[in-house]
Amino acid sequence: MKYPLACDTWDDREVEAIQKVIKSGRYTMGPYVKQFEEQFASHFNCENAVMVNSGSSANLLILATLAEKYKLRGNIIVPAVSWSTTYFPLHQYDFTLNFVDIDKHTLNIDPNKIESAINAMTCAIFAVNLLGNSCKYKELKEIAERNGLMLIEDNCESLGSITDTQENAGTVGQFGSFSFFFSHHIQTMEGGMIACKSNDDADFIRSMRAHGWCRDLPDDNKIYKKSGNKFKDSFTFIAPGYSVRPLEMSGAIGSVQLEKWPGMREKRVENAKYFKEMFSNLPVTTQKEIGNSSWFGFSILLEDRLAGHRDIVIQSLESQGVESRPIVAGNFMKNPVIKYLNILSQNDYDNADYIHENGFFIGNDIRDLKENIDLVHETIKSVHDQI
Numbered sequence: 493m494k495y496p497l498a499c500d501t502w503d504d505r506e507v508e509a510i511q512k513v514i515k516s517g518r519y520t521m522g523p524y525v526k527q528f529e530e531q532f533a534s535h536f537n538c539e540n541a542v543m544v545n546s547g548s549s550a551n552l553l554i555l556a557t558l559a560e561k562y563k564l565r566g567n568i569i570v571p572a573v574s575w576s577t578t579y580f581p582l583h584q585y586d587f588t589l590n591f592v593d594i595d596k597h598t599l600n601i602d603p604n605k606i607e608s609a610i611n612a613m614t615c616a617i618f619a620v621n622l623l624g625n626s627c628k629y630k631e632l633k634e635i636a637e638r639n640g641l642m643l644i645e646d647n648c649e650s651l652g653s654i655t656d657t658q659e660n661a662g663t664v665g666q667f668g669s670f671s672f673f674f675s676h677h678i679q680t681m682e683g684g685m686i687a688c689k690s691n692d693d694a695d696f697i698r699s700m701r702a703h704g705w706c707r708d709l710p711d712d713n714k715i716y717k718k719s720g721n722k723f724k725d726s727f728t729f730i731a732p733g734y735s736v737r738p739l740e741m742s743g744a745i746g747s748v749q750l751e752k753w754p755g756m757r758e759k760r761v762e763n764a765k766y767f768k769e770m771f772s773n774l775p776v777t778t779q780k781e782i783g784n785s786s787w788f789g790f791s792i793l794l795e796d797r798l799a800g801h802r803d804i805v806i807q808s809l810e811s812q813g814v815e816s817r818p819i820v821a822g823n824f825m826k827n828p829v830i831k832y833l834n835i836l837s838q839n840d841y842d843n844a845d846y847i848h849e850n851g852f853f854i855g856n857d858i859r860d861l862k863e864n865i866d867l868v869h870e871t872i873k874s875v876h877d878q879i
């Protein structure tokens with residue numbers, strides 16, 4: 493592929509980090525993961541950061557904490573457009589998915605449509621920051637507060653994004669998830685993180701991450717009083733957990749990637765500026781930035797004459813070596829898996845439906861993409877001129 497969705501951002505430093513772990517002889521979660529968690533919390537100015545083996549696991553443990561520790565029940569407001577594993581942990585913990593349409597321009601949940609969807613059984617808002625762009629948190633925070641709802645974030649696509657409240661996306665809500673999978677902003681092979689405000693929640697998540705045991709909790713934690721007997725405490729189980737620990741190598745790589753992140757962010761933003769400029773003269777809608785986006789990729793919604801011609805556009809791009817994807821899962825309710833889930837439908841998903849039929853995204857990464865963006869522009873323009 494001439495213009496793939498993502499590129500490798502490793503150099504010798506990540507390889508050295510892996511070698512350090514091999515030399516240490518400890519491959520399972522240990523001091524390098526802890527170091528990365530501390531650096532992450534300090535970089536993104538959040539009280540706690542707990543690393544797991546994927547962004548999906550981060551979402552799972554957040555929902556597990558809502559259900560098991562907070563005893564929340566009922567329905568949770570979710571945007572109609574997101575990734576599958578935003579939604580599945582809700583199903584796994586018996587929450588109803590209360591779908592709200594997105595804003596066609598930001599691609600994130602439309603705050604104006606949330607309050608009419610809230611009912612007596614609504615317990616939380618799960619905001620998703622799509623493709624590097626944060627939700628409108630000024631409004632979301634007010635709505636959550638006014639209605640007594642917990643606000644949580646799926647920030648797996650938006651590490652490094654700054655919100656309209658001048659916070660780091662993923663640290664606004666009580667919990668926020670991050671993904672370090674290959675195509676994401678920082679890459680640790682597989683990997684994820686949970687940012688959370690409360691120390692007790694972080695300790696609960698630390699237990700849920702590793703079999704539900706109390707072993708990883710600090711001695712002065714507030715959620716379980718350890719016996720002080722190392723033998724007993726090593727196999728004492730306090731929460732109905734999982735085994736979703738990250739590898740030690742992923743922690744070591746994460747520290748290197750985080751150091752490189754500010755430079756990598758700049759490159760992404762430079763590409764985005766060029767993309768926005770180039771596409772302002774075609775009948776397409778590109779993503780409207782809220783705060784400062786970290787530009788995961790570039791979304792394109794086909795409008796006017798181009799609307800309804802996505803197949804031709806995608807085929808033409810593919811023949812030019814340009815990789816593209818649907819805008820995450822489109823209107824998620826149109827996926828066959830929906831038959832397994834309990835949902836609340838608001839019967840108003842015009843924007844999610846529009847992007848389901850007319851939207852796609854292309855990649856952004858840390859290389860200079862001007863030539864590739866030109867190629868995409870030329871290709872779409874030539875389809876436009878032919879139809």
Ligand SMILES: Cc1ncc(COP(=O)(O)O)c(C=O)c1O
Pocket residue numbers: 546547548549551574575577578620646648649670671672673683684
């Ligand atoms: C919005 C969103 N949430 C969650 C995930 C899951 O992250 P992971 O692939 O690390 O499990 C993704 C993955 O792309 C995502 O886009």
